[in-house]
Amino acid sequence: NAGVMQNPRHLVRRRGQEARLRCSPMKGHSHVYWYRQLPEEGLKFMVYLQKENIIDESGMPKERFSAEFPKEGPSILRIQQVVRGDSAAYFCASSQTSGRSSYNEQFFGPGTRLTVL
Amino acid sequence: DQQVKQNSPSLSVQEGRISILNCDYTNSMFDYFLWYKKYPAEGPTFLISISSIKDKNEDGRFTVFLNKSAKHLSLHIVPSQPGDSAVYFCAAPPRGGSEKLVFGKGTKLTVNP
Numbered sequence: 001n002a003g004v005m006q007n008p009r010h011l012v013r014r015r016g017q018e019a020r021l022r023c024s025p026m027k028g029h030s031h032v033y034w035y036r037q038l039p040e041e042g043l044k045f046m047v048y049l050q051k052e053n054i055i056d057e058s059g060m061p062k063e064r065f066s067a068e069f070p071k072e073g074p075s076i077l078r079i080q081q082v083v084r085g086d087s088a089a090y091f092c093a094s095s096q097t098s099g100r101s102s103y104n105e106q107f108f109g110p111g112t113r114l115t116v117l
Numbered sequence: 118d119q120q121v122k123q124n125s126p127s128l129s130v131q132e133g134r135i136s137i138l139n140c141d142y143t144n145s146m147f148d149y150f151l152w153y154k155k156y157p158a159e160g161p162t163f164l165i166s167i168s169s170i171k172d173k174n175e176d177g178r179f180t181v182f183l184n185k186s187a188k189h190l191s192l193h194i195v196p197s198q199p200g201d202s203a204v205y206f207c208a209a210p211p212r213g214g215s216e217k218l219v220f221g222k223g224t225k226l227t228v229n230p
Contacts, residue, residue: 004160033217042123042220043161043207044131056217076218091160108153108160 002027004072005092011060012115019079019086021112021113025094032075033106038075044093049075080115089113120144121207123221126203133230136194138224140207143188151218152181152192155204164205167194197228 005024013019025032030051035043048056050070060067064082070077079086090113095108122141130136140150149168153161167174167181167190174181182192194201207221 006160019211031216035218035220040126040222041220042121042222043208045217059217078156093146093160106218107161108162110158110160 004092004107006090006092006109006112008112009110010113012117013082014117015083016081019114019116021077021079021090021092021114022074023077023092023094023109024058024074025092026107029094029096029107031095031104032069033095034075034077035091035093037089037091037111039088048078062084064116077116082114084116089112120211121209122162122222123207123217123224125224127170127225127227128224129198129229132199133196136192136197136202136228138192138194138205138207138227140190140192142190142209143189145185145188146212148212149180150183150185150207150209153155153206153208153220155164155206155223160211161206194226197226199228199230202226 002107007022018114034046037043045059046081047060047067052071064080066078089111091111093108095104095106120143151166152164154164155161165176165179165181167183172183183190204223204225206223208218210216210218
């Protein structure tokens with residue numbers, strides 16, 4: 001059973017370009033989370049999606065960032081008009097259910113390292 | 118406003134000795150806490166968790182202790198092995214919201230042979 005897949009693993013963009021990061025959750029998982037890790041920092045929550053729905057986007061910057069998780073295909077995190085401050089590692093995680101009675105483990109992908117020149 | 122804090126950026130221990138990683142939290146709105154381990158160029162992997170109704174959870178060489186009155190938890194690794202060298206993150210999902218995780222900044226553990 002393959003784990004969470006993310007691609008590309010490394011992405012280099014010039015200021016003003018668009019970055020598209022893809023995440024394929026584990027088989028059977030319908031919940032996807034995106035986190036960003038800046039250098040020397042912990043992971044910061046960005047957005048939580050289920051198939052075709054954004055459940056919680058409280059961590060997403062108001063401008064330039066968007067996310068989707070279509071019925072078919074991977075989840076996409078899109079960053080438009082990238083700036084140097086967007087350089088970071090972006091991690092995707094997936095889980096099986098969102099029941100609150102107990103913890104539902106989030107499985108993380110290997111991350112996409114975005115570098116903005 | 119950092120709700121989960123790891124105040125030690127690094128820790129170095131000798132192989133075979135105990136490693137103790139610490140984490141503090143600033144409010145009581147967490148039902149459980151988790152520790153993740155992260156190697157360079159990889160994503161975090163879940164290590165161990167503890168419910169807020171317990172004060173200890175043990176899994177092999179790993180034990181997590183929770184002190185609710187002090188809003189403090191710690192991860193004990195004994196005996197430490199060189200393969201334990203990694204960054205360890207404390208995390209928790211805030212109560213009443215989605216299952217997003219709030220992470221500490223991490224502690225880099227180095228276990229010397």
